[in-house]
Amino acid sequence: MTTSVTGQDTDHDDERRPDDAPLADGPDEPIEPIEPVGSSDDYTDDRLPTPKGASRRLLLSLLRPHRARVALAAVLLLAQQAAVQAVPLLVAYAIDSGVPALRDDDNGPLIAVAVAYLLCALGAGVLQSSFILVSARVNQSVLLDLRGRIYRHAQALSLDFHDRYTSGRLISRSTSDVQSLRELLNEGLQEMLLILVSVTYIGGLLFYLDVGLGAAALVSLVPLALVVRSYRRRSAEKFNERSTAIAAVIVKFTETVNGIRPVKAFRREKANDASFDRLNRHHERLNGDTIMEMCRFVLFTRLIGAVAVASIVLWGAQRVRAGDMELGALAAGALYIRRLYDPLDRFAMLLNSYQAAVASLHKISGLLGQRPDVPEPRDPAPLPERPTERPGREVVFDDVRFAYRTGGDVLPRFRLTLAAGETTALVGATGAGKSTLAKLLARFYDPTEGRVLLDDTDLRRLTTTELRRGVVMVTQEAFLFSGTIAENIALGKPDATREEIEAAARAIGAHDFIEELPDGYDTDVRKRGGRISAGQRQLVAFARVLLANPAVVILDEATSSLDIPGERAVQDAMVTVLRDRTALVIAHRLSTVEIADRVLVMERGRVVEDGTPADLVAGTGHFSELHRAWRESLV
Numbered sequence: 107m108t109t110s111v112t113g114q115d116t117d118h119d120d121e122r123r124p125d126d127a128p129l130a131d132g133p134d135e136p137i138e139p140i141e142p143v144g145s146s147d148d149y150t151d152d153r154l155p156t157p158k159g160a161s162r163r164l165l166l167s168l169l170r171p172h173r174a175r176v177a178l179a180a181v182l183l184l185a186q187q188a189a190v191q192a193v194p195l196l197v198a199y200a201i202d203s204g205v206p207a208l209r210d211d212d213n214g215p216l217i218a219v220a221v222a223y224l225l226c227a228l229g230a231g232v233l234q235s236s237f238i239l240v241s242a243r244v245n246q247s248v249l250l251d252l253r254g255r256i257y258r259h260a261q262a263l264s265l266d267f268h269d270r271y272t273s274g275r276l277i278s279r280s281t282s283d284v285q286s287l288r289e290l291l292n293e294g295l296q297e298m299l300l301i302l303v304s305v306t307y308i309g310g311l312l313f314y315l316d317v318g319l320g321a322a323a324l325v326s327l328v329p330l331a332l333v334v335r336s337y338r339r340r341s342a343e344k345f346n347e348r349s350t351a352i353a354a355v356i357v358k359f360t361e362t363v364n365g366i367r368p369v370k371a372f373r374r375e376k377a378n379d380a381s382f383d384r385l386n387r388h389h390e391r392l393n394g395d396t397i398m399e400m401c402r403f404v405l406f407t408r409l410i411g412a413v414a415v416a417s418i419v420l421w422g423a424q425r426v427r428a429g430d431m432e433l434g435a436l437a438a439g440a441l442y443i444r445r446l447y448d449p450l451d452r453f454a455m456l457l458n459s460y461q462a463a464v465a466s467l468h469k470i471s472g473l474l475g476q477r478p479d480v481p482e483p484r485d486p487a488p489l490p491e492r493p494t495e496r497p498g499r500e501v502v503f504d505d506v507r508f509a510y511r512t513g514g515d516v517l518p519r520f521r522l523t524l525a526a527g528e529t530t531a532l533v534g535a536t537g538a539g540k541s542t543l544a545k546l547l548a549r550f551y552d553p554t555e556g557r558v559l560l561d562d563t564d565l566r567r568l569t570t571t572e573l574r575r576g577v578v579m580v581t582q583e584a585f586l587f588s589g590t591i592a593e594n595i596a597l598g599k600p601d602a603t604r605e606e607i608e609a610a611a612r613a614i615g616a617h618d619f620i621e622e623l624p625d626g627y628d629t630d631v632r633k634r635g636g637r638i639s640a641g642q643r644q645l646v647a648f649a650r651v652l653l654a655n656p657a658v659v660i661l662d663e664a665t666s667s668l669d670i671p672g673e674r675a676v677q678d679a680m681v682t683v684l685r686d687r688t689a690l691v692i693a694h695r696l697s698t699v700e701i702a703d704r705v706l707v708m709e710r711g712r713v714v715e716d717g718t719p720a721d722l723v724a725g726t727g728h729f730s731e732l733h734r735a736w737r738e739s740l741v
């Protein structure tokens with residue numbers, strides 16, 4: 107998708123969006139190459155090449171700023187578990203010492219046990235709430251940071267990436283994938299830690315009560331560990347597939363909503379229903395698979411747990427009878443062993459959310475690992491001062507060759523100079539390479555070979571800010587962002603005053619219609635009454651450019667003709683925008699070509715005719731033919 111100052115998608119998007127083409131290595135990067143994470147990107151299964159350990163590194167980098175809170179949460183958790191796990195010990199003490207003392211009329215030990223119990227229960231409650239509070243703060247910050255990172259990164263990635271990855275997938279990353287991480291962090295991780303800490307405590311306490319009991323419990327954990335391992339392995343793949351499947355559902359949904367006009371125009375509703383239904387069912391089927399895996403896991407762990415508890419209690423009873431163990435120790439031991447196995451069902455659920463989160467984190471880290479094909483320079487060069495005596499800047503395509511990732515050369519090697527301050531019209535059949543040439547000048551892509559120079563400075567050496575100050579592209583259908591008309595114009599210069607905004611609108615001829623809107627410049631473009639026509643949107647986009655005041659402007663003229671009064675207004679505005687700049691116009695109208703200083707006719711990626719409009723009309727080439735046809739169509 108090609109976005110510009112107007113934020114609009116240029117043509118061809120739909121043809122290039124599909125994920126089905128295998129992608130070759132990225133273009134050469136002569137200046138400051140950044141190692142791409144991977145070269146063969148298979149987007150069909152929604153996975154980007156992710157280096158080993160990337161998810162872990164991502165999680166650590168998210169947690170690092172909250173080290174102190176994480177440490178505090180760990181201490182709170184350890185203390186809370188110490189309080190919780192002291193209870194069976196108190197029971198053992200009550201049975202073995204409290205009850206015999208009571209028989210001797212000494213109720214002191216039992217009262218001590220009761221007080222200790224109360225303190226433990228109270229302490230555990232307070233510690234647990236503090237733990238929840240501290241960890242919730244960490245989780246919130248982590249998720250906030252992660253969503254922000256995804257958004258910033260998505261904006262920073264090149265058009266080439268967006269052409270292939272689709273907006274639906276990006277939405278899926280920042281919604282359902284972040285959500286599954288949220289579920290893990292908010293509930294899953296806390297409980298998992300709780301279980302792990304409690305299992306460690308219980309193990310230690312069982313050994314303390316009786317070495318035999320401890321050893322028996324430890325042995326019973328071996329089959330359990332095997333079952334957990336096998337479940338993790340089997341379900342990991344299922345979760346990955348499920349997360350891919352939900353992304354496909356979201357992709358289909360956003361594609362339909364984004365393309366609702368063609369959907370209706372071509373009566374695609376039924377066909378879309380069918381394919382959406384297929385994707386939806388596929389996702390549900392995978393969901394069912396993950397639930398089956400969990401059922402299997404619960405069944406096995408329950409079985410192992412029941413057998414282990416029964417065997418240990420029977421064996422312990424024998425030892426009590428033989429006088430090898432105190433009754434209190436057996437009672438406490440039985441309580442501990444139950445506590446050891448009780449949370450296992452929960453553990454299965456937690457493993458589920460853990461697996462889902464791992465799959466999501468993997469995908470997110472794959473996305474965040476992508477490097478822009480059009481990177482920021484490490485050694486930026488400033489643009490030279492604009493000489494006052496001449497407007498615009500000189501543009502040179504210096505031995506440029508260009509191929510998209512997916513095919514052969516679209517622009518074979520060429521050299522082209524656009525003189526400062528001149529308006530050049532690009533004409534040619536569809537697919538000739540006009541937009542590609544324009545996109546190279548806007549640095550939406552970098553040349554495969556050669557350089558694009560702006561006043562002798564390679565575009566690759568300009569920072570984004572400097573580049574956008576120097577070159578602005580306006581695409582066919584001006585896109586308005588949510589906000590007011592004034593805000594939309596001010597995109598060209600965020601610190602512009604209201605006077606400057608109005609002056610730009612006046613110069614473009616947009617002031618009158620803006621004043622007639624319900625709230626004038628403060629009309630919200632997404633609200634009722636704020637809807638404006640295609641021609642008016644163009645005018646707003648032109649006012650934006652005028653305010654941005656770039657040295658070079660690239661214009662992709664709308665192919666569809668506007669109504670005549672509208673066209674006149676747009677045409678006049680265009681002349682204003684082009685004045686005193688170097689301009690490259692992908693021209694679809696004769697009137698536009700006629701105001702150009704120079705016309706380039708393109709055919710299969712090459713410039714086949716080059717001259718002033720008058721020269722070319724007088725000649726015998728393609729342009730004179732085109733010109734004749736144009737003239738005839740106007741009669």
Ligand SMILES: Nc1ncnc2c1ncn2[C@@H]1O[C@H](COP(=O)(O)OP(=O)(O)OP(=O)(O)O)[C@@H](O)[C@H]1O
Nearest residue numbers: 117122269510512516535536537538539540541542
């Ligand atoms: N992102 C892309 N990935 C792969 N191929 C592309 C991409 N964009 C354009 N192409 C191909 O490059 C060639 C030139 O396309 P380009 O859009 O530059 O033509 P154009 O002259 O601007 O056409 P139109 O007048 O229809 O806009 C076409 O064959 C097109 O299919």
